[in-house]
Amino acid sequence: MTRKSFTAVTNYLDDHKIHIDQDEFELQLEGHPDFPSLLAFSDALNFFNIENYSFRIDNDEKDILPEDFLALIEGELAVVNNKEHTITVNGSPSEDFFSKWENIILIIDNYEEQPRTKSKLKNGSVNWGIAALLFLFLFAYDSSHLTLKLIFVATGLIGFIFAYEAYKKTHGKGTFIPVGVCRSDYLNTDCDLVFNSKKWKIFNKVDLSEISLLFFTSQLVCFILLSLIKNIEFFFEIYRYGLFAFIPIASLSLFYQIFVVKKYCPVCMVIIASVCIQLVAANLIFFTDKKMDGNAAALFFIGCFGSLMALVNFRTKNRIAQKNENTLKRNLKFRRNYQFFKNNLSLQKRLINEDFSSAFVFGNENADQTLTFVTNPFCKHCKEFYPVFLKLVKKYSDELRINIFFDVDLSRDDLDNRTVHINLTNIYINSENKIEFLEALNGWYEVQGYSENKNGWYQKYSKYFGSSEHALELLRGHEKWVSSNSVHFTPNIFMNDSEYPIQYERADLEFFIPEFLSENYN
Template sequence: MIFDKLINYLKLDKQEFIFQFNSHPNYPSALAFSDTLNFMGVKNDAYELDKEYWDELPEEFIAIVDNSFSLVKKAGNSYSVYSEKANTLNKEDLHKKSTDFVLLFEKTENAESKAAVNLKPILYIVFAIVLIYSFLSQTLYEALFNVLSLAGVYISLELFNQKFGNTSSVIGSICGDTTASQAANSCDKIIKQDKTSILGLKFADFSLIYFTGLVVLGLFLPTTAYIVKGFTFVSVLAIGYSLYIQAFVEKTFCRVCLLIISILVGQLVVSTLLFENISFGIGTLLLTAILWIIIFSAVLYVNNLLSYKETLQKSNAKNLRFKRNYELFKSQLVDNEKIEFRDNETFSLGNKDAKLHISIVSNPYCGFCKDAHKIMEDLLEKYPEQLSAQLRFNYFPEKANEKYTKLISDFTNIYHNKPEKEFLKTVEEWFETKDESKISTKSTATEGSENLNPIIEMSKDNTDAGLTFTPVFIINGHQFPDKYDREDIWFFIDELIEDEDF
């Protein structure tokens, strides 16, 4: 299922999104898509909505158009639809091609933070430096040769990235529609089905090696003119091979391949007409050989690294799809003996009448507890009415020093006298700073003014249940399974809330 335009619009990391989507136990359902968006920081709600009510929808929403999850944007009397590519549909065509599924979303800062690092600006800077040097320090035709080499590098890099699942708008615009009905213009048949393999490198990968080498050699023209001219003549073999495969084997022409061939022909013409009276040096030849070895090794290393990563991600996706199955998680959860705590509402949060209750056993001075508390805070923020929670700090006065006692007293005072959000913010600030004085400024507690007996009793209950190591998540009395990471709760929280039998 392809939804490149949608992912690009939401500024999500495509590889991360596809990995999480594929690893969802309900893949490729609408639930899997919705949960993945939530995981990537795009809050959303899904509905089955009759078309007659679609006029009431926001300006932007997600729908299933032509069996693909698509971003739909109202544009006057028409709709812009973004999925594999961008289309414009009128209201009647949109309703005809869509299901009743709609998903309303809200982007958050978290979505931006998960976006992949964009290395293209660095590439453009390098290209700019090469171009400036070429036009300032070389002849016009030598500079033209370097421009052609840079064009070859850019297109080859786009092909290289596309091989590992990254969408290229440049390649897409050159190749045109890649659907089955447009197979004659498709690059897939030539590029993706390339049977060439030398140490795992495809024919298109060698164009990246070739043009990168020419960019470096081109900077030293005319000293390297003899070497450059030799390579451009050798490229005739590659041109002939590519044309033969397209014309007689696959019987279709690849536009991007023809563009690369045009670049090669252009370099051949420039080198034939302009590189004359050139000399040959053994030193230059030796340095050229070292250059090609370095570039070949670098491309081979990156190719193998990305291939391994891709294989690993596919394997992990299958494993995680099994691991993230709710029924499996639930069976592991209820296998843990149920813990019965005595009634104690100290540090109780959320909706106390909610049927799903989560407790976290922790210690304010525990270094690992910070992330666990953050998960709890985020859960309460997202599900304030569906979730009840309790912070169960382990505190024993006979073992605690004066600072710890004062900190627990301050927490108790703030909990009883300030709004819940302020209490949670205080706990969060504590784990960020570990500064008792900052917490003390928010409290009016004095020595002995707070009743700490409920916390002491709660701590004894924790100890009686064997909960001495922190942090520990407890869901409706069952300890969170050891086979899962605490962050995995995000994959099951909706089903836990909706599970009437749990």
């Protein structure tokens, strides 16, 4: 599976109104040891808390297919819509779907959106809001030639957006453009083929997406600068004739698409249409000419040169980021390789005391495999790892015995510390549903160190507080277990009797549990 599968999955998520950070999704995907397998895509979706399932379905069972799903077709994932007995693949009708597919589908169930994705979308909305306010201010500041200004700003912004999307496509990044538009047999479109094809030597050295991005960036910057000195006529005078230089570039692009690649690129068409509209408007709509103004010429030069420097800097940073990302992907793939992890795990410290009778136990008490988590209610690093731990408890409670020990020192002269440990232990002892203890610990991590927020926590769980005798008995067992196994830091994790390697991130644990469950270290 290649980028076609990546594009299909991201478009499938978009169709379901599931918005994720595509760069991070790609990072998790390509960092997977089994990339580009179906398992890699499934695990990458799990990373974003997107529950997904794969099924093998025979052709005689096709009546049970859902309305939309991802299917393996000739080694690639594709978005399939199955409505009113009509099959479309990636937006195009397909009459031979059942002769090409590999009888494997991937569907999503439910989704818990990551906060960072919301933040990224919010920041993007704020940026566009600021840009809109800026141009509204400029129109109010100088209302002359308003029609021409509106045309240039609208087409300039559209051209900039699509030039940036073209740049991302050229450099292998995700885009908001639906796959059914950018790649369709019915429309004879294929953006990736047009951008990445090197059938002409000129395109090996010239990046038209960068030229387009520079053109529209400099245009918008110069528009703003010349509007501020109320000499927008100078701007239009230059573009009245300067835009004619774009005609051979547009003609070259169209010829390349029609006769060389024989596919169309909707992104390129939008860019060409934007410039053509500007060219027609600048030559047909009347505006007052102004004589050469030294200040205007200087600002125009500054705008163009500044845009060029910004693009060069952007390209340099993008190349460095791409290099770092590729290095990180290689490191992730190495680090998440289970065989390497298993070899490393076998070299770690072993438990001396395997008496788990005093532990807080969750999951399957009779399971062959155990996962032991050593924590401290006042540990900030434990707070960071705890969401991953809760996810593992929820997902593998039928297959794992999960133990929790507190790293507690009962001889310590700290009443608050002692009280918190006793209260949490009483919640575990007295609650009928032990999941309440996990929720209480999660709640405590949220308020730890913030005394003004603790009252609500105490009120919520005070019904479980009682005699400290039984709680102290359990905590002494925790203290003895931690001391006899020489646990000196938290969070600490043991997989069966082996300590989780300190070289690995705690959050990486979830990548190893499936294969860990399939083996027996005893």
